[in-house]
Amino acid sequence: MARLFLCALYKKQLFLKKSEKLYIKTPGSVCNRVMEDKLLIWKFNQGSREALRRIYDKYHSHLLKLAVVLTGDMYTAEDIVQEVFTHFAQSSGRFGLLGSLKSYLITSTLNCVRNQRRNNRRRRLQSLDKAEHVPSTARRPDQWAVLSEHLEDLSDAMACLPYEQREVITLRTEANMTFRRIASLQKTSISTVHGRYRYGIEKLRSLLNSKVTE
Amino acid sequence: MKSAEDIKRYFQKSTLSTNPEKHEAIFEKIQCAQDQLKTTTPASYRLNLRRKIMKSPITKLSAATVIIIAVLTGIFLLDNSTTGVAWGEVLEKAEQIPTVIFDTTVEITYSESEKHQFQAENYVAADYGIRVNIYHNGELGTIQYKLPHKKVVYVIRPLQKKYKRKDLSDEQVALGHDRDDPRMWVKAITSGDYSELGRADINGVIVEGIETKITGEANGVMRLWVDVETNLPVRIEVEELGMESGQMRPHKFVMDNFQWDVELDESVFEPNIPPDYEQM
Numbered sequence: 396m397a398r399l400f401l402c403a404l405y406k407k408q409l410f411l412k413k414s415e416k417l418y419i420k421t422p423g424s425v426c427n428r429v430m431e432d433k434l435l436i437w438k439f440n441q442g443s444r445e446a447l448r449r450i451y452d453k454y455h456s457h458l459l460k461l462a463v464v465l466t467g468d469m470y471t472a473e474d475i476v477q478e479v480f481t482h483f484a485q486s487s488g489r490f491g492l493l494g495s496l497k498s499y500l501i502t503s504t505l506n507c508v509r510n511q512r513r514n515n516r517r518r519r520l521q522s523l524d525k526a527e528h529v530p531s532t533a534r535r536p537d538q539w540a541v542l543s544e545h546l547e548d549l550s551d552a553m554a555c556l557p558y559e560q561r562e563v564i565t566l567r568t569e570a571n572m573t574f575r576r577i578a579s580l581q582k583t584s585i586s587t588v589h590g591r592y593r594y595g596i597e598k599l600r601s602l603l604n605s606k607v608t609e
Numbered sequence: 610m611k612s613a614e615d616i617k618r619y620f621q622k623s624t625l626s627t628n629p630e631k632h633e634a635i636f637e638k639i640q641c642a643q644d645q646l647k648t649t650t651p652a653s654y655r656l657n658l659r660r661k662i663m664k665s666p667i668t669k670l671s672a673a674t675v676i677i678i679a680v681l682t683g684i685f686l687l688d689n690s691t692t693g694v695a696w697g698e699v700l701e702k703a704e705q706i707p708t709v710i711f712d713t714t715v716e717i718t719y720s721e722s723e724k725h726q727f728q729a730e731n732y733v734a735a736d737y738g739i740r741v742n743i744y745h746n747g748e749l750g751t752i753q754y755k756l757p758h759k760k761v762v763y764v765i766r767p768l769q770k771k772y773k774r775k776d777l778s779d780e781q782v783a784l785g786h787d788r789d790d791p792r793m794w795v796k797a798i799t800s801g802d803y804s805e806l807g808r809a810d811i812n813g814v815i816v817e818g819i820e821t822k823i824t825g826e827a828n829g830v831m832r833l834w835v836d837v838e839t840n841l842p843v844r845i846e847v848e849e850l851g852m853e854s855g856q857m858r859p860h861k862f863v864m865d866n867f868q869w870d871v872e873l874d875e876s877v878f879e880p881n882i883p884p885d886y887e888q889m
Contacts, residue, residue, distance in 0.1 A: 447643055451636055460625055467780070477635055484643040512780065539631045541826055544852075546623035554781070568613075568620045596613050603619060 432496040440488055447487070451480055454497060458504050459540050464565050465508045467554035473539045475507045501570045505562070505580065512558065552602040560595030563588055628825030694817040694835045696803075700795045702840050703869070707735040710868040711791060716861040717853055731789055731864075737878040739789050754880050755789070757782045763880045766889070772882050773889040791864050794845050797821070798833040809834065811865075816843050823849050826857070841869050 438446035455476060462472035479500060483490070492499055542550070553561050559581065566572040566580070578588045703709075713729040727750075732740040738756040742749055754763040760782055764773040788794075798821045806818035816834040823829040829849025836843050844865045851860040 442643075444640060444643065447640060448636065451639060455632070456625060456627060459627070460623070463625070464620075464623075473635075477638065480635075480639045481642045484639045485645075487643050539635060540625045540627050543622070543624045543626075545619065546625055549619060549623045554778070558780070564616070568617050592613075596616055599616055603616075 429495055433492075436490060436492055436496060440490055442487060447484055450483075450496065454500050455480070456540075457497075458500055460546065461501065461504055461565060461569055462508060463540070463542065463546065463550050464553050464569065465505070465561060466511070467550050469540060469542065471511060475504060475511060478507050479503045498570075501566075501572075502580070505566070548603065552599055555602055556595050556598055560591045560598070563591040564595045564599065567592060626826075630824040694837055694840060696799055696819060696835075699833075699835055699840055699842065700792065700799055703792050703795055703842060706841075706870045708869075708871055708873045709733045709791065710866075710871055710873070711864050712866040713741075714861075714863045714865075717851075718859040718861075719853075732873060732877055733790055734873045734878065737873070737875055740878055741789060752880075754878060756878060763882070764889075765880060765882060765886070770883075770886050771889045772880075772886050791842060791845055791867070794831065794847070794864070795833060795842055798831045798845070801831075806832065808837070811843050814843055823847075827851065829860075839869075842867060 432450075435446045435450055439450065458476045458479060459472055462475045463469055466472050466475065482503065483500070553564070556564070562581065563577055566577045567574070572580075574585050574588050574592070578585045581588060709731075710733075711731050713731055714726065715729075716724055716726045718724050728744045730742040730744075736758075738754065738758065740755075741751075741753045743751040743753070745751075749767055752763075752765045752767070754761075754765075756762070757777065760777045760779070762775045762777060764775075766772065798819060801821035803819040803821040806820050808815060808817050810816070811834055815837050817837055818832055818834045820830055820832045823831060827849040829847065831848075832844075832846040833842060834844040834846075835841065842864075844863065844867075846864075847860070847862040849860055850857040852858075853860070
């Protein structure tokens with residue numbers, strides 16, 4: 396069984412990109428992460444609960460942070476990340492991946508945020524949590540994540556930017572995506588993405604500066 | 610902040626931690642999705658199996674017997690059920706009511722001898738929004754108007770003769786949960802792993818209560834007391850640790866004096882800021 400597994404792993408290595416192979420011997424490198432992920436996906440497709448657990452533990456906080464910054468709301472972010480992992484879990488046994496798992500999960504999160512925004516337009520309910528500090532200062536009682544003060548401030552400031560700018564800044568700064576990749580995700584030109592990034596950073600800078608001086 | 614690099618550093622400093630119990634609970638749900646996949650069999654297979662079973666007269670008779678026993682057991686259980694609050698229906702009923710007025714008391718403990726307390730009157734109307742009158746030491750210190758239909762929030766401080774206006778994006782309006790709306794708390798308490806507190810009398814109203822623990826850093830408890838006759842909330846209590854002035858401090862938060870389904874005029878939700886008030 397172990398030999399079969401190693402054999403399968405070796406075959407998978409053959410399909411890795413050249414740049415990934417170069418990193419194989421470097422501990423803690425990007426490729427170690429990629430290799431570990433490929434191994435986890437292989438196990439996950441065999442129905443391994445431990446693999447799903449490891450993937451969840453490895454990426455949940457990163458995805459939560461992304462979702463918080465994109466939505467400006469912890470409650471929504473939690474729902475989104477749970478949905479991303481639930482869909483992922485349902486693909487067990489038939490999950491195929493060409494790129495990196497991290498990138499796949501980030502894109503799934505982004506899609507969920509976009510879907511959620513579309514659905515929200517249909518809703519009538521009011522939520523002004525971010526609008527003003529209210530008497531009920533208590534946190535939401537059953538929340539999954541506790542944000543640092545920096546993340547709360549950042550999320551508030553990001554909520555003041557147009558969504559497209561917010562997306563560009565988050566994907567560039569937090570997910571380390573190239574402008575080309577972001578342009579392809581936003582179905583727009585690279586120059587538009589550059590512009591969104593520049594304007595967004597300017598606005599964010601002024602918002603966070605005023606926060607610091609308060 | 611002088612460059613995009615500074616913003617990047619700000620992103621790096623922005624972290625979050627997760628509540629371990631909630632983390633486990635969410636993973637269990639995710640794992641269920643994976644497990645369901647393993648146990649799901651094709652519909653055609655289930656249909657064939659059903660056909661095979663129902664062809665046999667003995668199996669048919671056994672199935673009929675099982676159904677009769679199940680029905681009789683159900684009737685027996687229903688006959689012995691006790692009357693009380695139907696917890697599953699509390700939120701549903703409260704959500705159908707368009708208006709509610711209630712009071713809030715917040716107490717933050719800084720030390721044994723230093724406690725800060727303030728009260729608020731809350732007006733919630735689905736058609737107009739939320740108004741909160743906040744009293745500090747018995748004086749009306751702040752009035753907040755959250756008007757989602759007009760996409761705006763006003764904060765007025767009568768003592769200082771100042772006000773603040775904040776426009777809301779469509780997104781903020783649409784998010785759909787407000788901590789000043791008691792229904793959010795009812796949802797949190799009834800959807801949790803709650804324990805029953807039994808009956809009590811609150812100002813002459815017979816109520817039944819439940820309690821849900823708040824785990825993690827906040828480490829506290831939420832209680833919901835519901836009128837046994839109307840099935841509507843009478844009192845909501847939250848005790849937990851919350852961040853205040855850079856330190857985790859005990860917070861006590863009570864919502865009571867509920868008046869459900871009262872008539873609220875639109876004028877209640879009109880800020881009417883006097884002309885001599887300055888913008889903050």
